[in-house]
Amino acid sequence: MITVAVVGGVALLIANLLGDAALFFYNADEAVERRDELASQRFRLQGTPLSEPVNTFFQDRPVLAFPVGFNEAVVDVVHTGDPPELFQPGVPVVLEGAWQQGPGPSPVIASDGWHFASDRMLVKHDNDYRNRDDYDERITEADQGGALP
Amino acid sequence: MTPPESEGAASETLIASYLGGPARTGSRFTFWLGLATLIGLAGVAALGLLAAPADDVQGDAVRIIFVHVPAALGAYTALGVTAVGSVMWLWRRSVWWDVTAHAGAEIGVLLCGLTLVTGMLWGRPTWGTYWEWGDVRLVTALILFLVMVGYLSVRALGGDADSVATRAAVVGLVGGINIPIVNRSVNWWANRTLHQQSSLTDGKLADLTLFTLFLAFVMAAMAILWMMVHRFRIGWLERQLQARDLDEALAARRAEAAR
Numbered sequence: 001m002i003t004v005a006v007v008g009g010v011a012l013l014i015a016n017l018l019g020d021a022a023l024f025f026y027n028a029d030e031a032v033e034r035r036d037e038l039a040s041q042r043f044r045l046q047g048t049p050l051s052e053p054v055n056t057f058f059q060d061r062p063v064l065a066f067p068v069g070f071n072e073a074v075v076d077v078v079h080t081g082d083p084p085e086l087f088q089p090g091v092p093v094v095l096e097g098a099w100q101q102g103p104g105p106s107p108v109i110a111s112d113g114w115h116f117a118s119d120r121m122l123v124k125h126d127n128d129y130r131n132r133d134d135y136d137e138r139i140t141e142a143d144q145g146g147a148l149p
Numbered sequence: 150m151t152p153p154e155s156e157g158a159a160s161e162t163l164i165a166s167y168l169g170g171p172a173r174t175g176s177r178f179t180f181w182l183g184l185a186t187l188i189g190l191a192g193v194a195a196l197g198l199l200a201a202p203a204d205d206v207q208g209d210a211v212r213i214i215f216v217h218v219p220a221a222l223g224a225y226t227a228l229g230v231t232a233v234g235s236v237m238w239l240w241r242r243s244v245w246w247d248v249t250a251h252a253g254a255e256i257g258v259l260l261c262g263l264t265l266v267t268g269m270l271w272g273r274p275t276w277g278t279y280w281e282w283g284d285v286r287l288v289t290a291l292i293l294f295l296v297m298v299g300y301l302s303v304r305a306l307g308g309d310a311d312s313v314a315t316r317a318a319v320v321g322l323v324g325g326i327n328i329p330i331v332n333r334s335v336n337w338w339a340n341r342t343l344h345q346q347s348s349l350t351d352g353k354l355a356d357l358t359l360f361t362l363f364l365a366f367v368m369a370a371m372a373i374l375w376m377m378v379h380r381f382r383i384g385w386l387e388r389q390l391q392a393r394d395l396d397e398a399l400a401a402r403r404a405e406a407a408r
Contacts, residue, residue, distance in 0.1 A: 010323045024283040024341050044283070046340075084277025091206055094343060122276045127345040128353050129204050129211060 025094050029073035035114065040098050045116055046124060047075060048092045051107065053083070058105045067109040068093065076115040078104040086123045096120035174382035182375050189368040196361040210274045214348065215361055217267040219369035220260045221290075225328050227257035227373055228297055232325025235318035247314040248388060250321055252380035254300050256373060261294045276343060286344035289331040296324040310391055 025044035026034065047068030054065045064079040066089075077095060087093065097118030104115035197215040204211035234250025237243045268287070269279040281287055300320040304313055335346045348354060354362070 006319055007322050007326065011326050024281075024285070024338075024343065027340060084275075086206060086275055086277070088206070122278055122281070122343060124343055125207065125275050125345060127348040127351055129207075129348070129355065129358070 028068055028070035028075045031099075031116070032073045032075065032112075035099055038099060040100075042096065042098050045075065045095045045097070045118070046070060046092060047073075047077075047095075049077075049087070049089045050074070050109070051089055053079075053087075054105070054107060056105045063105065065105045065107060067107065068095070074110040076104050076108055076110045077118060078115050079118045079121060081119050081121070083121050084123045086125070087121065092124040092126060094122040094124050172386060174379045174386075176378075179375060179378050182371060182378075186368055186371040186375055189364065189371065193361060193365045193368055196357070196364065201358045201361045202355050207275055210271055211358075213267050213271045214358070215365045217264060217271060218348065218362065219365045220263040220267065222366065223369045223373050224257050224260035224264055224293075225332060226370075227253045227260060227377070228293070228324055228328055229253075230377075231257060231297070231300070231321045232328070235321030235325065238314050238318045239322075242311075244314075244388060247318070248381055248384035249377075250318065251304060251384050252377050254297055254304075254317075254321065254324075255380055256376050258294065258297045258301060260373075261290070261297060265290060265294060281343050284343045285334045285338045286331070286342050289327065289334050293324060293327045293331050296320065296327060300324060310388065 025046045026038075028045060028047035031038065031043070031045045045068070047070040050067045050069050052066070056063060056065055058065070058078055061080055064083060065077070066079075067074050067076050069075070070092075078100075079095065079097075083093075095116065095118035097116055097120070100115055100117045101113065102115070103111070103113065104117075108115075193215060197212050201212065201215075203209050230253035231250045234246040234253060237246035238250065268290075272281075273279050297320075300317055303317045303320050306313065306316075335342050335344055339346065349362070
């Protein structure tokens with residue numbers, strides 16, 4: 001009886017804790033949707049960098065500017081600080097920061113009058129591994145005008 | 150004075166005569182199993198480090214998959230055995246299952262720790278951080294590790310063997326409930342975790358990477374079996390020694406009382 005109570009109690013506790021912890025980040029489309037609700041609050045935003053980042057200055061600070069996308073929503077990101085080594089277009093990232101009104105520095109892609117000011121970045125590597133040998137092969141084939149579909 | 154090399158053999162004979170049975174934990178089966186595992190693991194290391202391709206994005210960091218994923222699945226398996234053993238102890242008072250549960254927990258804690266460490270070593274160059282407290286997979290895996298360290302602590306508290314087994318079994322069950330949560334977390338909270346979803350079932354891996362990974366699974370399974378057999382036999386001998394000591398102590402008290 002005591003065993004059942006202890007096990008049940010702990011299971012309930014874990015389920016409860018996980019329910020709260022489950023929202024690690026908002027995907028870019030959700031972040032856009034909830035912009036009013038989030039206001040100037042700090043949160044994490046997930047999206048895929050759509051182009052090479054541009055090293056530039058914004059409000060007298062050196063920043064990286066690049067757009068991220070998820071589910072057809074686009075967010076202009078202005079990032080302060082060094083990005084992780086693997087940061088590159090096409091590999092999803094999780095950014096920590098807040099919405100700021102006004103356009104960021106160029107490139108402005110979303111052009112909705114907002115940008116996401118972040119100061120912490122993690123690379124979210126998915127389970128799509130890309131074989132380096134295959135990649136080199138594809139490049140060689142492409143260079144030779146080879147048989148790429 | 151006994152020469153050092155025969156000390157082991159001497160104590161083995163002593164235990165054997167004391168218990169009236171063999172005191173070894175090895176056998177012809179475990180010898181060949183251990184040898185095959187060692188050779189297989191060398192094969193995994195050679196394929197994983199030299200033959201399998203580097204990843205286009207991660208580079209060589211991808212190779213940690215050959216330790217991380219088999220260690221994680223091994224931890225689920227060993228700790229799953231502990232959960233089953235805990236149920237069987239509570240339900241049937243089976244000493245065999247209690248000793249099995251203990252063996253599974255020790256090996257499971259080792260593998261769960263290895264999973265956490267290799268994950269962190271991969272996370273730093275890939276994610277840009279060793280650890281994220283907000284990630285469900287990472288946090289549930291840490292909870293599983295801590296609960297099972299708790300299991301081993303409860304076993305080390307002492308007391309009579311049956312009470313120790315019962316207390317530990319309750320902790321073992323709590324750990325058991327956590328196993329499917331850890332495993333399924335990346336699917337239940339899909340698109341909510343930093344940790345990727347299963348590389349094996351949903352991911353795209355190169356053929357040679359996949360082959361090396363499967364070889365690593367087989368070798369991990371063999372290594373776990375080898376460790377389980379040895380750890381079980383140690384546990385079983387310990388139980389017999391305890392029972393024997395208790396019998397002797399009781400006999401001594403009775404003899405005193407009769408005088």
